[in-house]
Amino acid sequence: MRKLVLFVLLLLLVGAGAQAQGIIRSLERTVPGQGKVTIHQDPRIEALIGMERPATGEQKVIKASGFRIQAYAGNNTRQAKNDADRVASRVKEYFPELSVYTSFISPRWLCRVGDFRSIEEADAMMRRLKATGMFKEVSIVRDQINIPL
DSSP: OHHHHHHHHHHHHHHHHHHHHHHHHHHSOEETTTEEOOOOOOHHHHHHTTOOOOOOSSOOEEEEEEEEEEEEEOOSSHHHHHHHHHHHHHHHHHOTTSOEEEEEETTEEEEEEEEESSHHHHHHHHHHHHHTSSOOSOEEEEEEEEEEO
């Protein structure tokens, strides 16, 4: 009887694992007239499918290739640092949900916002930034982005 219960439990666990992998595999399919859907993702993300996220205080991220919007590109002076910080605070004021990154990448200070997986998402947000009238010299740049787990 014990062996039967353990066997059934084992089958349920294997079935749940196969179902989680089945979700990704079911999305990758060939549809006549529409082409083939292929999902490219970090293997670490695929390993987490079907697992609960631990409720710890720290938030883990995966670095991936993506796009950001460059809202400011100055030079290497103290004034440029202050301008980059000012642009960052304006972005936070208008769009508090966006991540803002102010950094010095030689030879200039930069203010980049957002973490976008596709250029279409970045373009839509860039248009929203331009529509405010406060951010005129914005552009989309390829960058390493942070994806929260």
